[in-house]
Amino acid sequence: MASHRKLRNRTNRLRTSQAVGITTAALTSVALLSQSANAAPAEPKPSLEDVQKKVDALYRQAGAATQKYNSAKERTEKQRKHVDGLLDQVAKRTDELNDARRALGSLAAAQYREGGTSATANMLLADDPQQLFDQRQLMSRLSDRQQKAVNDYKDLQASATKKRSEATESLESLTSSQAELKRSKQTVQKKLGEARKLLSELTAEEKARLAAIERKKEAEAKRKAEELARKQAAEAERKRKAEEAAKEKEREEQESGSGSGSGSDSGSSDSxxxxxxxxxxxxxxxxxxxxxxxxxxxxxxxxxxxxxxxxxxxxxxxxxxxxxxxxxxxxxxxxxxxxxxxxxxxxxxxxxxxxxxxxxxxxxxxxxxxxxxxxxxxxxxxxxxxxx
Missing domain, CATH: 3.90.1720.10 (endopeptidase domain like (from Nostoc punctiforme))
Structure with a gap:
């Protein structure tokens, strides 16, 4: 009896295991079918002609972006040279200003040693002599040399301030040009990257077909070029005959004494x-x-x-x-x-x-x-x- 119960238990477990497996498989199949039904249909692969057109368009866009890059680069280089020149001028003006300040200091010290008025010394040493410049009672005490020193200092101070302002504006413009240069470079790299990616996804057969399309395009371009060459050759021959006829007529007129000696633009053409x-x-x-x-x-x-x-x-x-x-x-x-x-x-x-x-x-x-x-x-x- 014990052996029959064991056999029956094993059979029941086996049936249960099979039932679970069948149910799981069924549920998995249903789920997969449901996913397939809900999934968006795959986009059709673009034709080779479409790929070629897109690649050509990307190269064109990269070419236009390259011209923007060239323009920004040229502008940046010019602006950098301008900024460097302005900074040199600012440094020069600053040195001249310091020299003028030292000259004022020497005059003030000399006045102090000679017992000059402290007000005059204060004026010569002031950061902004213009504030004291209009005080006639002080200016009347200055010699011509001292007045020239004050005027020179005032002019140099104004010039240095102006050059610093110009340098600041030019630096801002340079920063803007550098930003544009960076954007143009990124655009070029992006377009070229997209074109390379499209080409890399082509199969060997597609690449061969694309090469055939290119050869066909080249052949058509060559045909048009040959047609233009024939047309230009015919036009050149027509002009040559016309020039020969004109020269012959000019010789006849000169022999008869009625030639006008008209010139031509051959010199310009030769140049x-x-x-x-x-x-x-x-x-x-x-x-x-x-x-x-x-x-x-x-x-x-x-x-x-x-x-x-x-x-x-x-x-x-x-x-x-x-x-x-x-x-x-x-x-x-x-x-x-x-x-x-x-x-x-x-x-x-x-x-x-x-x-x-x-x-x-x-x-x-x-x-x-x-x-x-x-x-x-x-x-x-x-x-x-x-x-x-």
Missing amino acids: YAAKAEKVISFARGQIGKPYVWGAAGPDSYDCSGLTQDAWKTAGISLPRTTWDQVKVGTTVSVDNAKPGDLVFFYDDISHVGIYIGNGEMIHAPKPGTNVRVESIYYMPIHSVVRPA
Whole structure:
């Protein structure tokens, strides 16, 4: 009997354990189903085209932020030099003021030794001689030399106060420029970080497809550049024939004695061509150097740093940012672009390259790339400017 009871107890425990397990599994399944039903549907993965557009937009935004950084950096450097100059002037004025104070002290001591009035000595030693300056009875006792010492002290004191005030204002302006510089730097780094993150999340297959899209874009840009080169070549040939015809006519008129000897602008064109040759030669020498935002050479460049350094070789001083460079010189049409001209891109004018002819330019494209030759149609053109 005892053995039957033990067997029955074990059987009951086994059945209870199985029932608990089944119930737990059922409850878990219900919970999982409930969570699945309540969970928000996963967002669809963006298409490769969308990723490319977003990456390009981020690089553009980083380019615009880089120009802000360049502008703030240039302003900060100028302001720092101005502040340093003012502080030097303040120190100089302070030294001169101390010298004048010592001169007043010497005069006062001499008067004391000679038995002069204490009121006059007090005036010469006062922190603010102007308060006593208007007292005619005291001024009448001063010699011309003493009066000059008082006047010099008064002028130096006013000058020192003014320079201290200017230095204080300039320091506040410098602090503001430094804060803007820091914000612009953070914006650049943020945009570049977002672009790198998007690219890092692509699979090997997606990266290959993205490269194919880029090649297609480059091919289309090249086609447009070749089309422009043919158009410009035809226009150049037309101008050459027109110039030859004009010269032939001028010779005939001179032979007949009716020539007017009219001049031409060939001298100006030759001068620009000579400058452009220097600019392009320099730019070609930078091909292969890395793009670094905020850099202006000699080991790395951003877009406007390259154009600024290149035109410097031709004796032309360009501003630091694309926004200021676009205002220098004469705006020309794309069809009339000449080698050496600056080509600006995008509505926000955040990029620039140096035109070298045949629809091509040398430029510093973006982070992760090097200075290179590329079609001007790779990006939407804003304008073309001839700096000299």
